[in-house]
Amino acid sequence: MAVPAKVIDVWMQHPTLEFINHPMFESLRRWMGVDRVTEDIPLDLTVAMMDQADVAVGLLAAWWGPGGPLISNEFVAQCVDQRPDRFRGVCSVNLWRPMEAVREMERWVRGHGFVGVRQVQWFWNLPPTDRRYYPLYAKCVELGAPICFQVGHTGPLRPSEPGRPIPYIDEVALDFPELVMVCGHIGYPWTQEMIAVATKHANVYIDTSAYTARRYPPELVTYMKSNGRKKVMFGTNYPMIPPAKCLEHLPDLNLDPETADLFLRGNAARVFQLEG
16 A cells, blocks of 8 residues: 555644653653653754655644643744745644633634644643633634644543543534544544544544554544544654654555545645645
């Protein structure tokens, strides 16, 4: 199975030192076999890692949490400005200040061309049904921008409960049927719940970030090949996993060419409006 020439990675970070060295990622650094990072990672290295896997475009995420940004929207914008041919921005905002948050969303999506909003709910230890998110949902619908969450357990040292697809993603989709939600990390160990929610709601999608192709649960692969062909998109969670490692065993899934193209490029291009 050939990899399409224009793979889109829907969940990446170009990490700051504050981000990659944060204590909550100690478990991930242990799994990756890396020590504390002392020098900034060049943007050219991130591009080189993308090139190894034929990733043409990466969606770079900002990270806001209760203590402030670990990766600021301004930093993401600088990366995109350096390589607008390879990156699109995904902003993140302060849940504690809802009016400031929606103004920031307006600024980055309409003013700077960012293509979505990411709120990592376990970072706040608040499930997506918390009232603090609701102004953001209304603004996302107004802007036509997807909101991106993590579903499933947390690898970082934070509680996993906010990542449950049922009831949280399901209830938000009932309250905001026009809201486009892209749910990263496949929902494990609640993958079947995530598939059920994505099947039930027209505007709920799954991305495979944080998992290599050989670790996709069988039920997810079956979904990708059947009624979920237009519901699942590729993501890495770089730098935690390089794109080439994520895709190394993709041929073993035996996806037909059309399904592979939808998974690796087409669904993301449509959902994040990247067709141009």
